[in-house]
Amino acid sequence: MRLRDFWPFLPAAPGLHELSRGDLEGALGAWVQAKQLPDLARADAQAHIERGSALVILDGVDEVPLSQGEGRQVSHPRPLLLAGLAQAIPEWVNLGNRVLLTSRPYGLSDAEARKLGVAQAPVEDLDDEMQALLARRWFHVLSQDKATAEATAGEMLEHVREREWLEPLTGNPMLLTAMCIVYGEGKRLPQDKHDLYTRIVDNVLHNRYASDPMEIDLVHNRLSVIAYGMHSGEGLGERRSTPQAETTYDEVDRMIQAYREQSAWTEAGFKGAVEMREDLLSRSGLLLPRQDRRAGFYHLSFQDFLAAQRLLDLESDRLADVFRERAVAPEWRPALSFVFGSLLAKSTSPERSIRLLTRLVDLAAPAEFGLQVVTGECVETLLGRGIRLQPAVEERVRAFCLSAIERAAPIPERHALGLTLGRLGDPRIVSDLRDRSAYVEIKPGEYVLGGDRRRFTLEQPFLMSRYPVTNSQYDVFMKDGGYEKTAWWSEGGRRWLAESRAREPWYWRRGKWNNPSQPVVGVSFWEAEAFCAWASGRLPTEKEWECAARGPEGLEYPWGEEWKDGICNTMEARLGMTSAVGLFPRSRSKAFGLEDMAGNVLEWCRSPDENEPSGIRPVVRGSSWFDTARRARSAVRLDDLLHDYRNSLSGFRVVGGGGVRPR
Numbered sequence: 001m002r003l004r005d006f007w008p009f010l011p012a013a014p015g016l017h018e019l020s021r022g023d024l025e026g027a028l029g030a031w032v033q034a035k036q037l038p039d040l041a042r043a044d045a046q047a048h049i050e051r052g053s054a055l056v057i058l059d060g061v062d063e064v065p066l067s068q069g070e071g072r073q074v075s076h077p078r079p080l081l082l083a084g085l086a087q088a089i090p091e092w093v094n095l096g097n098r099v100l101l102t103s104r105p106y107g108l109s110d111a112e113a114r115k116l117g118v119a120q121a122p123v124e125d126l127d128d129e130m131q132a133l134l135a136r137r138w139f140h141v142l143s144q145d146k147a148t149a150e151a152t153a154g155e156m157l158e159h160v161r162e163r164e165w166l167e168p169l170t171g172n173p174m175l176l177t178a179m180c181i182v183y184g185e186g187k188r189l190p191q192d193k194h195d196l197y198t199r200i201v202d203n204v205l206h207n208r209y210a211s212d213p214m215e216i217d218l219v220h221n222r223l224s225v226i227a228y229g230m231h232s233g234e235g236l237g238e239r240r241s242t243p244q245a246e247t248t249y250d251e252v253d254r255m256i257q258a259y260r261e262q263s264a265w266t267e268a269g270f271k272g273a274v275e276m277r278e279d280l281l282s283r284s285g286l287l288l289p290r291q292d293r294r295a296g297f298y299h300l301s302f303q304d305f306l307a308a309q310r311l312l313d314l315e316s317d318r319l320a321d322v323f324r325e326r327a328v329a330p331e332w333r334p335a336l337s338f339v340f341g342s343l344l345a346k347s348t349s350p351e352r353s354i355r356l357l358t359r360l361v362d363l364a365a366p367a368e369f370g371l372q373v374v375t376g377e378c379v380e381t382l383l384g385r386g387i388r389l390q391p392a393v394e395e396r397v398r399a400f401c402l403s404a405i406e407r408a409a410p411i412p413e414r415h416a417l418g419l420t421l422g423r424l425g426d427p428r429i430v431s432d433l434r435d436r437s438a439y440v441e442i443k444p445g446e447y448v449l450g451g452d453r454r455r456f457t458l459e460q461p462f463l464m465s466r467y468p469v470t471n472s473q474y475d476v477f478m479k480d481g482g483y484e485k486t487a488w489w490s491e492g493g494r495r496w497l498a499e500s501r502a503r504e505p506w507y508w509r510r511g512k513w514n515n516p517s518q519p520v521v522g523v524s525f526w527e528a529e530a531f532c533a534w535a536s537g538r539l540p541t542e543k544e545w546e547c548a549a550r551g552p553e554g555l556e557y558p559w560g561e562e563w564k565d566g567i568c569n570t571m572e573a574r575l576g577m578t579s580a581v582g583l584f585p586r587s588r589s590k591a592f593g594l595e596d597m598a599g600n601v602l603e604w605c606r607s608p609d610e611n612e613p614s615g616i617r618p619v620v621r622g623s624s625w626f627d628t629a630r631r632a633r634s635a636v637r638l639d640d641l642l643h644d645y646r647n648s649l650s651g652f653r654v655v656g657g658g659g660v661r662p663r
Contacts, residue, residue: 001056004063004208004283006031007077010084014073019084021091025049027084052096058085062107062289065278078107078282086115093117104288125171132157134173138180156183164512165193169299174285178203191384194341197305204285220309221263222256222276223287227303228310229255231335242331243303246296252277301334308338319343320359327370330412333377340378350387357382357389361396369413372400376420383423398424406585411566411573418580422472422517428582429467429517432476433535433657439463440592447547448554451635456543464540464548465653467581467595468603469531471508472516474523477531478504488533493526496644502527506646517580519601519651525618525643528604528652537657542605542637544655545621549598549634551591556633558589558597563632568599569625570632578625578648598623598632601651607639618642624649 009027011019029042048054064078089099101108101118113120126134135153143149160166160179169175178200183189190196201220209216229235229251231243235258236251247255256273280287281295286306290296297303315322319339326332344353360375379397382389389397401421404414430438444458483503486494496502506522507513513521523531525539532538540548549558557563565572568587569579582588582595589597602620609617619639623632626649641650 001028001031001058002063003058003060003081005035005211006058007064007081009034010077010080012068012075012077014069014075016075016080017083019080019087021084021088024081024084024088049092049097050095054092054097055100056092056097057100057102059102060107061101061103063282064107065275065282067278068275082108082112082116086117090117107289126173126176127171131170131176134176135180138177139184142184152184152187155187156180156189158509159183159189162509162511162514163189163196164510165301166196169301172298174204175200175298192341192381193301194305194308194338194345194381197301197338198345201286201302201305208283208285219280219284220306222259222280223284224306224310224313225259226252226255226280226287227297227306228314230303231307231332232311234310234314235259242329243307243335245300245303246290246294249277249293249295252280252295304334305338308335308342311335312339312342319356320363323356323360323374324363324368324371327368327374330370333370333374336374337377337381341381344381344385350382350385353378353382354387354389358393361393361400364400366400366403366407369404369409369417372404373413373416373420376401376417380420380423394424398427402428405583408585411575414583415575415579418517418583419515422470422515422580426472426517426580429470429472431472433465433469433473433531433537433654436463436657438465438473439654439657440466440594442544442548442592443552445552447550447552449543449546449550449635453554456547458544458547462540462544462656463537464544464592464594464655465657466593468519468601468651468653469528470517470581471514471520474505474520474531475516477534480534482530482534488530489526490529490533492643493530496524496526500644507648512577513648515580518578519581519596521578521601521648521651522646523604523650523652524646525604525641529606531652532654532657535654535657537654539604539606539652540655542607542619542621545603545605546634548592548594549589549622551589553591555590556635557587558594558634559587560590563629565629568596568623568632570599570623571626571628573599573625575625578651596622598634599627600625602627602638602649604650604652618645620650 006027009031011023011027025046029046032040032045033042045054061078061081064081066076066078068075068077085101092099099118101116132153135157136150139149139152140146143152156179160170170179179189181203182196182199190199205216205219209219225235226247230247231240233240235255253273256276260273281289286298286302287295288298297306311322323336326336340353340356343356344350347353357375357378360371360378364371364375376397379389388394398421401417404417408414409417440463442458442462442464444461447456447458448454449456482488483497486497489497505520505527508522529539555561559567568584569575578600581600584596584599587598588595601622602624603622605619605621607617607619608615617639618641619637620641621637623636
């Protein structure tokens with residue numbers, strides 16, 4: 001029994017708070033009769049309960065409204081239902097029946113559950129294994145062929161993992177199912193957030209209001225009004241600089257009432273504000289009750305999405321000014337990004353969206369990093385749809401991205417702009433590491449190595465790539481047959497290649513790691529070694545790496561002797577992932593101008609070892625985004641990794657490459 005369909009069959013007398021087992025069973029019988037279930041008559045349902053042979057599944061206590069009606073006619077369906085269940089469940093169970101009651105946590109308190117006498121089993125978010133199981137079972141329903149279903153499920157999950165912004169949602173069965181439905185319609189997920197959220201929200205509301213399709217647009221509008229009010233204070237007589245993630249029931253009522261008064265042409269004659277609020281909280285699946293008569297959206301991203309719809313309705317004539325005013329607050333930026341996506345989706349031509357974007361580029365002053373970030377996200381939305389801007393406009397976007405890096409803008413904004421620069425095309429990065437201009441010369445001379453500062457003489461100069469190898473550079477290797485032409489692979493590498501059947505780095509298709517300007521990760525020692533051979537080079541020895549990092553002065557860190565939090569991409573920067581290379585100019589090596597010798601990724605190196613079959617032992621030097629300051633010192637080393645180790649922490653750079661210039 002879906003309780004959102006069942007509760008109208010309960011007695012509705014105002015002020016009624018108690019319900020007997022007989023009253024509840026009478027309502028149950030009326031529901032069975034009204035539904036005209038093909039295999040269950042009203043008398044049969046009652047007979048099964050009396051015999052103790054029933055399994056009664058009561059689905060969605062939280063979807064039953066707390067109150068219904070207004071003034072003296074108000075009734076209380078949820079408390080009434082729980083009162084009746086408290087009378088009925090113990091007796092049903094004593095007869096031998098089984099009862100399963102489902103609810104979101106806010107719909108049934110611990111005290112109410114104890115009164116019902118039922119054991120509680122909290123439902124956790126789906127882990128990766130359960131997500132895969134749900135997707136496989138969903139596509140098994142759609143396809144008669146098991147192999148096709150398995151392949152489709154795998155492809156869909158890969159699409160999900162390419163979009164890091166979906167990770168917080170995929171653990172929820174309802175939302176993951178919605179993604180399966182969207183994917184099943186066209187064997188792909190939309191490239192941009194707006195399109196995907198539009199389809200997920202539509203799917204959720206159509207499932208919840210399938211019996212009342214005329215109500216869906218009205219519900220969507222009400223949710224947008226509440227979301228925008230939580231963002232801006234609209235309808236509450238206040239102006240908020242930052243969105244609030246929760247609101248009170250009273251505020252919801254006030255926002256709905258203000259909307260009704262402003263939009264009488266759409267809402268006249270419909271439910272009162274309290275009834276609308278109860279309907280949204282119990283039925284929409286998107287706006288949910290919280291403790292202490294408060295409410296919030298299932299996930300803040302849905303609030304952002306819905307607020308954007310309302311903002312576009314109210315401010316369509318002054319969007320550029322609104323973007324500039326609101327982009328200062330990081331909490332507003334996702335909604336602004338959704339506004340741009342909505343504007344793009346509502347037009348048959350991207351011309352209006354491009355005019356807005358061009359205006360934003362013109363408005364973005366050198367220090368307006370928030371507006372620059374939002375503008376960059378809009379550019380990425382266009383790129384995702386295969387739309388390019390005029391070269392002059394793109395060049396201005398590149399210029400403010402580069403300026404933000406060199407001016408050491410706040411790390412979150414700098415990080416976002418670095419990724420935008422990567423997708424737009426980073427002019428700092430030489431695309432092909434067979435080009436000598438991608439390298440820096442490390443001069444011979446006296447150096448110091450290790451924590452004990454032992455002396456070392458570097459006899460010959462060598463070239464080292466300025467940056468760790470990026471995804472865009474690794475892509476050139478792959479497109480040149482990097483995994484098919486085994487001439488670049490060592491004997492051990494060829495064995496590993498045959499056994500692993502690898503044809504790309506481990507994280508190559510994961511959105512969090514695959515920006516063109518991020519360092520390539522998920523590569524084994526063998527893959528790094530093969531790339532270097534392809535580029536007419538090799539991996540550095542660990543002595544070479546340390547000479548390059550510390551310089552002739554033997555510095556503690558590439559830039560000097562002192563540590564400062566946020567100077568490079570270690571855990572202290574709080575990015576939680578790799579960044580575009582060269583994002584931290586203050587960490588640039590003092591001696592040679594090398595980038596990212598501390599932070600971002602560990603780097604594969606080679607160390608002679610007669611005990612190894614190949615005569616080479618893998619070593620990693622440097623530090624990663626996951627390491628703390630203590631590991632960022634240039635003398636630190638790690639040498640217990642296997643050749644085939646692949647993770648999100650390790651990359652590499654090339655020594656002695658640049659044999660030929662690409663044509």
